[in-house]
Amino acid sequence: MGVKFSKKIFEISVIKANGLRRTGDDFNPRSMRPFFSFDFYTFEYRSPTSVGSDPVYEVTKRYEIEDSKEL
Numbered sequence: 920m921g922v923k924f925s926k927k928i929f930e931i932s933v934i935k936a937n938g939l940r941r942t943g944d945d946f947n948p949r950s951m952r953p954f955f956s957f958d959f960y961t962f963e964y965r966s967p968t969s970v971g972s973d974p975v976y977e978v979t980k981r982y983e984i985e986d987s988k989e990l
Contacts, residue, residue: 924985931959932979939972948972960984 939953953974956965962982969976 924987926983927986929959929982929984930979931957931964931982933966933976935973935975935977937973939974 933955936953936955939951940948941951949971951972952968952970953972954966954968955976956963959982962980964978964980966976966978
């Protein structure tokens, strides 16, 4: 008989960023085009590009994975 693993749901949420900055006196925060990305096991995600130093993303991703000893 093989070992049975239960499944777990993992949720990753990115709501917003506040006050993103870059060094340099001549930099205009309104010209920023921030994004985020992550790798979780075999899952990858890259957000759309936003605008400005206070981007709002409100992104939630759910991943179902087996609850194994590697977890």
